[in-house]
Amino acid sequence: MSLKLYPRRESVRKDGLPHFFCPGCGCGQVLNFFLRACDELGMKTEDMTCIGGVGCAARIPIYLSTDALHGIHGRTMPWATGIKMTRPDMPVVVFAGDGDALSIGGNHFIHAARRNVDVTVIVVNNLNFAMTGGQVAPTTPLTATTMTTPYGSSEPPFDLCKMAETSGATYVSRWTTAHGIQAIRAIKTAMQHTGFSVVEIISQCPTHYGRYALGSGSPEKSVEWIKEQSIPRTRAEKMDPEETALNFVIGEFVNTQRPVFWGSTIYDGAEE
Amino acid sequence: MKPLKIRFCGFGGQGIILSAITLGTALVTKKGYYAVQTQSYGSEARGGQCQAELIVADEEIKSPSSDEKDILVAMSQSALDRYIGDLKKGGILIIDSALVTEIPDVDAEIIQVPATETAVALGNRIAANMVLLGFVQQATGIISKDDLLSAVEDLVKPQFMDLNTRAIEAGIELAADVSLEVTV
């Protein structure tokens, strides 16, 4: 299979480039995955509203030809809810860093999942707070060294997918920047899904996480490490959870249907 | 014309606030008067005591608080003791005779109404506030019986309408020989 380069070049803002991502950052890949998914679905970014909070990943929407909300840390879910309630006809996609989605925005995230708001959330999990210089995040693996865990992190991380699932998300999957084809397929499924859909993409941050936690600023090394740490869900399920504690379990975890939230007005599963 | 100031007081659950709201609703929406109703809130209302104030006038009311009440309706001894000081000299004090036994020595026209007894006889002591409202209606004439009943209908659940109507009518009967000088 031959992959075209930027199949929807016109979906990137003319005045947007050059982008501000570091060389080898995974955010550019995720942007690419998203545009490929849109292209394959025949969806135009212009017909959507894309939301980014604050952070590196949160900048993805501002490079797209789309209406975008940006610049506030952690409030993507309330924005998305307000917009979706007002414009049920329009696709709403959220791009968030792991810090944005789970640290400052953690409470909003679980409630949006609980309500089953009909939006797609793409969480770019680079395992640290990248934009602010590589501090510990709620997803940083135990013992990892970051700018604010010089002795190694003493906090166990969140499993974003498990949290999304228990909170009530109706589509949940995790892939990595080393699994482009699967990630694109997951984004497509999420975009077509009715209800709260979450795609977590484990992504490399060579500048910070690579250098501090992995001992190398090389993007290739970071991606290689991510690939080595990844095990498919089907295999992980047959293993002792303790064995896989430090791995990234990849695959689809939830794909189900239940009534979608439309505010107090028309809470009715049939209203689709 | 001078605004008329009424305070209802007692303990929580007696419908003290509802009394003030009902009378206010009748005077405003049926007769076109201006009225302001306030009540205790926050930790002020702790300890079970409850009071609601109603000011009625034929023009817009400025200050929503007043120190001297023209009428005090008391449905508990402790509330009466607490609020009696705000009744103006020569004002009207209406008390529920079953609940207020120590009658203060004040310069006021004091009227004892067996409101709770009457309500109990009607089948539910909770209607004592409506007995008192019926009494106030008849004794003061500030509102007609029909307007009062119509306000009650606007405010309370239909299933309580029958009890409330009978309570108001009983209160009116208790006031058959009472006439209080009140103007709005």
Add this chain to the structure above:
Amino acid sequence: MASDGSNPQGRVLSGVHFMLGNYATAEGALAGGCDFFAGYPITPANEISERMSHRLPEVGGTFIQGEDELFSIYAVTGASLAGAKAMTATASAGFNHFQEGIGYAVAVEAPCVIVDVQRCRGENFATQADVMQMRWGTDGDYEIIVLAPSSIQELFDYTARAFNLAEEYRTPVIVMSETTISLMRERLDVPSADEIAVVNRRYTDLSPGEYKPFAAPEYGVPDFAPLGKGYNTIYSINPHDEEGSIDWDPDVYERMYDRLTGKIAKHRDVICQPRSYAVDDADIVLIAYGSEVRPALDAVEMAREDGIAAGLLKLDAVWPVPEEQIAAAMSKAKAVIAVEMNIGKYANEIERISAGRVPVHRCTKNRGIIHSPEEIYRSIKEVWK
């Protein structure tokens, strides 16, 4: 009326009511076109949410109780950018949480209405202590509109007007409520729907190619473009140029904040419509806002009866400060008294305008309860001595 200009049955409850202040706030919002409300429980603002949860679905609007006040304010700005006329309400503690979102709404010029029913730090007693936070609570440079109703009628009227001001100036508008009036019942006259002026969202006539989201005509307020229709607008809090691009440029930044603050500051005389009572020949001019206007008016009458020439300037909008009108009201006075239910805050603004020309006295009360007329009259007599 609804934001699409229609008037679904029951949106405006025309007639005479004896209504709770918080309910009147909700009814004013509906009359002003509100079709989206998000809130989080807090006393003494609860009856606003409760009424909205009941009424909005009746008229085809959306009500949400969110997980916290941050949800409220951002759901409201999101809904606003998507085209809704949106409102949220809280009391002081929750108003702290709103501040972050107010900054966003200011920067991206999202019209919305915010109600703060001020209370005393965890207790539901009356205060006007948040008057400065309404103006200065969020980060960055901005101007904002804050209306201070004094009665149930004004809670209705001002809240409806707040929606119009929000649309006209593309700004959050704060309705400064208080425990005093929010939990009070009073006569409310609701006019018929066609007597209530409603300003609707102004959308651009330009095509996506021609449209610049933050380019404004002379009076400073840009037109909107609908979401998801190819206009590709970035609504970012970050400094942005007329195109919405967020590259840093000190000239662009300065120009943007001149416009953002100017659009409100320059229209002060239209936004603020203070009313004067017996001010023309007054030696002593009282200045009050919110519920404090009411005992102040009684006190002015008491003073006049005793032969003291007192008058009152009643502020309807406290922010922006009606500087010209305050200056005019004090121009012939021998003394000014700032009446407030807090430690004395807005008095500083009045002193600033007086600039030493007229002595500004303070009649403050910070005890969880509104002034009585007698207390204010005592202040007048002291100043008169």
